[in-house]
Amino acid sequence: MRVLIVEDDPLHRSYLHEAVRAALPECDMVVEAESGQSGEIEARKARVEHVVMDLQMSERNGIEAARTIWRERPDTKILFWSNYSDEAYVRGVSRIVPEGATYGYVLKSASDERLKLALRSVFVESQCVIDREVRGIQQKSLGNAHGLTDAEYEILVDVALGLTDKAIAQRKRLSLRSVQNRLQQLYEKLEVYDLPDDGMEGWYNLRMRAVAVALLRKVLNSSALERAERELHDRSGS
Amino acid sequence: MRVLIVEDDPLHRSYLHEAVRAALPECDMVVEAESGQSGEIEARKARVEHVVMDLQMSERNGIEAARTIWRERPDTKILFWSNYSDEAYVRGVSRIVPEGATYGYVLKSASDERLKLALRSVFVESQCVIDREVRGIQQKSLGNAHGLTDAEYEILVDVALGLTDKAIAQRKRLSLRSVQNRLQQLYEKLEVYDLPDDGMEGWYNLRMRAVAVALLRKVLNSSALERAERELHDRSGS
DNA sequence: GCAAAATATGCGGGTTTCCGCAGGACAAAG
DNA sequence: CTTTGTCCTGCGGAAACCCGCATATTTTGC
Numbered sequence: 001m002r003v004l005i006v007e008d009d010p011l012h013r014s015y016l017h018e019a020v021r022a023a024l025p026e027c028d029m030v031v032e033a034e035s036g037q038s039g040e041i042e043a044r045k046a047r048v049e050h051v052v053m054d055l056q057m058s059e060r061n062g063i064e065a066a067r068t069i070w071r072e073r074p075d076t077k078i079l080f081w082s083n084y085s086d087e088a089y090v091r092g093v094s095r096i097v098p099e100g101a102t103y104g105y106v107l108k109s110a111s112d113e114r115l116k117l118a119l120r121s122v123f124v125e126s127q128c129v130i131d132r133e134v135r136g137i138q139q140k141s142l143g144n145a146h147g148l149t150d151a152e153y154e155i156l157v158d159v160a161l162g163l164t165d166k167a168i169a170q171r172k173r174l175s176l177r178s179v180q181n182r183l184q185q186l187y188e189k190l191e192v193y194d195l196p197d198d199g200m201e202g203w204y205n206l207r208m209r210a211v212a213v214a215l216l217r218k219v220l221n222s223s224a225l226e227r228a229e230r231e232l233h234d235r236s237g238s
Numbered sequence: 239m240r241v242l243i244v245e246d247d248p249l250h251r252s253y254l255h256e257a258v259r260a261a262l263p264e265c266d267m268v269v270e271a272e273s274g275q276s277g278e279i280e281a282r283k284a285r286v287e288h289v290v291m292d293l294q295m296s297e298r299n300g301i302e303a304a305r306t307i308w309r310e311r312p313d314t315k316i317l318f319w320s321n322y323s324d325e326a327y328v329r330g331v332s333r334i335v336p337e338g339a340t341y342g343y344v345l346k347s348a349s350d351e352r353l354k355l356a357l358r359s360v361f362v363e364s365q366c367v368i369d370r371e372v373r374g375i376q377q378k379s380l381g382n383a384h385g386l387t388d389a390e391y392e393i394l395v396d397v398a399l400g401l402t403d404k405a406i407a408q409r410k411r412l413s414l415r416s417v418q419n420r421l422q423q424l425y426e427k428l429e430v431y432d433l434p435d436d437g438m439e440g441w442y443n444l445r446m447r448a449v450a451v452a453l454l455r456k457v458l459n460s461s462a463l464e465r466a467e468r469e470l471h472d473r474s475g476s
Numbered sequence: 477g478c479a480a481a482a483t484a485t486g487c488g489g490g491t492t493t494c495c496g497c498a499g500g501a502c503a504a505a506g
Numbered sequence: 507c508t509t510t511g512t513c514c515t516g517c518g519g520a521a522a523c524c525c526g527c528a529t530a531t532t533t534t535g536c
Binding site: 404419421422 | 492493494495
Binding site for chain 4: 414415419443
């Protein structure tokens, strides 16, 4: 078995190396990469089918790397190992996981034991392992108490990029009014409507406030924004 | 000499502990805290005057912790040890450092050597040590090529929180038009004006786009936003 | 297959942004 | 004292946003 570790922090990388060695005695080769970029290259070169991947690396982040790896070999087993459980990351991951692929999502705050268990489960047993806390986020984001639909999320991202209603309508092949409808749903779900106290009305620019709330609640994060920005420029050129 | 380490990642924490022991043989006591919250308490309890502080911790971030520590003992020497050199962090730090205080700013990507040198310089020699890269950000943000004035930055934050022009005017004791003036300056400095190609005009909602650009350029980040949000709620209650 | 619910579109208007133009306040330089 | 530069302010209008109301179109559930 060959395992690829993609992680930019040297400390965490060597810790992972250790953990892989300890949890997977049948593993006869461990490759390390320190960025998403080089991770993709190493994966291609060494033909690994087991990857431990950090999200949020400075160069090219884990989600993008995972997507290209999966595009080339959809049967690759990937264990995501991340600091946070931002809804933006969780959503980003589940957006790219191919049909039937096996993967895992473990937080860095988890114990050694949990990490090793996850390594064995995902790589040997081909079983999906999602950290309890991450699972919670997933549930909440789907079971729509405050959870956003995919459609709503898309609009949110476009708004956050700074596009006008008209531009969004054009990009998404919708009428202007439909876009504004979706926006209103967003405003409700994000509870953007003013402060409860006082006669503070009209204090918020709803469009901007919605994005601010999404950022504060980690529904959006800057890495998701960066991805969207790149995508926007690519598409506008094509 | 007593040293307090405030860092939420266990791996980094023990690495720091090691580095402190190695670099400062005269240090006879090392205290660890795993959040800004507990960092403040430990600092008070152990009366340390030397702190190594991580920025961006989940609970209460390093900047806030540093501020309260400095408020109680302005002669405390603090070495900030951070992953990134976002302008938002740099600005946040220089905003809170008291007159004449000694501090340092080292990136986690720096070598062992650099870290140890910084520890000795700041804690023993009482000399400020700012990482080269961070220094660069500082320069750029002050020497205003694209750098924002403090006034502009304030407006930017308020806009990013989702306040309307009117609300900002009231908060800042300015007329509506003045706020809009400052906004226009922002738009220019952030180069928000549309894509160069095509007849793409009116594609951007300037107000939103400005914030998006600021986020992408790390002039703003979510931690700065959180701080501002808390502040907003505090002030509105008083 | 049909009713109900969700989603998409058009219209119209009130409000907010965005910004050019023009004038005042105040400080620094000539 | 005048000039120049910077900052604040008011006015007015075009464009964009927010959103209630009414009408298709599609999806869903039974």
